[in-house]
Amino acid sequence: MKSLSILITTVTFYLISSMYSYAQQTTDQIKDQQFTEAKETIIQDEREALKVEVEEINNRLQNGSISKTEADTLKNKAAEKHAKNIENRLIILKNTLELADRNGDQEKESKTGIYVGWDEDANDFVIKTSVKRKKEKKEVYDFRTKTGVYLTWGLLDLxxxxxxxxxxxxxxxxxTSFEVGISQTTRVFKKSNFLRIKYGLGFEWNKLTPRDNTYLVDNNGINTMEQFPSELRKSEVRFTNIVIPVYFELGPSKKIESQNYIRFSTQKQFKIGFGGYGGLNIETMQKLKYREDGRKVKQKIKRDYNTTDFVYGVGAYVGYGSFSLFAKYELSPLFENQPIDKNLLSLGFRLDFD
Known part of the structure; x- marks a missing residue:
């Protein structure tokens, strides 16, 4: 402890001596008592911090985790650090006081600027900023359009x-039918969210699985379901579309009011939607799995199969919160120029995250 006292006393004497010139430059700018209190507070803070670090180093030395040489090195580094801390803090104090002398010591909240003052609680100088107050704006509504993500899944038939x-x-x-995409919801009226337009861009995957070991065959432009020569382990035709859905949505909303905005939430609210969609078929593929001569065979046949390029249809849903039940009917026939037009119909659920 004797070496600790000598070290602290030496550091303190050095710090006070080295920063004396800074103190001389500021004594004519503020009251002597305030500057003295601020300087003593800074020095006392750093002395206490140095004392704690030296005690921790001595504990490590006693525990044998470090050597005497390592302990002396750590103490010297700690002394240098806190000496530099005092030096920097006194420089900040000097600059702060000069700033106060140039700009005055009064807070003017009605104007924009930086102001310096004495904090009695902290016993130190503080720098404060003030921004010119603006007139209160009228009540602002939230954006009438919000963006979200949606997905649908349903059981499909032709x-x-x-x-x-x-x-x-x-x-x-x-x-099955699966669709995922980005949606935007725009309320029609400025101050009411009862009627909304929901639109966006999505990808749709429609998968048809024929019954009774049959598969899709294109016979000179005419599609038929024919028996496969061996037992099929899998038979499905997949149609990939990119679509643009547009729906009108009706339903109550919860009004959330704040000081400067109003928002509408459809969470835990009933809703009804109806509308339609249009898009393009970008791929048609048939998958077959079967055995041939004892070997497993997998086939992926990418072919046009007379699929309609431009697809469009109507849909409707009813739900509560983010969950809805939906029905979707494709008005465009699945295959073009066929003796009988066949259309996709899917029933399932829809999730909206917006």
């Missing part, structure tokens, strides 16, 4: 005038 949903050559339980 219907016509003679074959209704669930009574076709397609297995509904294994035929």
């Amino acid at each position: 219907v016509d005038d003679d074959n209704s949903y669930g009574n076709t050559d397609v297995s509904v339980g294994r035929s």
Whole structure:
């Protein structure tokens, strides 16, 4: 402890002596008592911090985790650090006082600027900023358009005038429709969110699985479902589309009011949507899995299969919060120039995250 006292006393004497010139430059700018208190506070803070560090180093030395040489090195570094801290803080104090002398010591909240003052609680000088107050704005509504993400999943069938949903050559339980995309919702009226337009851009994957070991065959432009010569482990036709959906959505909203904005939330609210979509078919592919001569065979056949290039249809949904039940019917026939027009019909659920 004797070496600790000598070290602290030496550092303190050095710090006070080295910073005396800074103190002389500031005594004529503020009251002597305020400057003295600020200087003593800075020095006392750094002395206490140095004392704590030296005690920790001595504890490590006693525990044998460091050697005497290492301990002396760490103490010297700690002394240099806190000496530099005092030097820097006194420079800041000097500059702060000069700033106060040039700009005055009063806070003028009605104007923009930087002001310096004495904080009685902190016993130190503080720098404060003030920004000119602006007139209060009128109530501002939130953006009328918000962006989100949606996805749909449903059971799919290929219907016509003679074959209704669930009574076709397609297995509904294994035929699905999946769509994911980005949506934007714009409220029609400025101060009411009861009527919204929901639109966006999405990718749609429609997968049809034929019944009874059949597969899709293009016979000179006419599509038929024919028996496969061996047992099929998998038979499906996938249609990939890029679509632009547009729906009108009706339903109540929860009004959230704040001091300067109003927002509308449809969470935990009922809603009804109806509209349609249009898009392009970008790929048609048939997948087959079967055995041939004891070997497993997988086929991916990318072919046009007379698929309609431009697709369009109508849809509707009813839901609560983010979850909805939906139905979607494709008005464009799945295949072009066929004896009988067949259209896709899917029933499932929709999730909106906006």
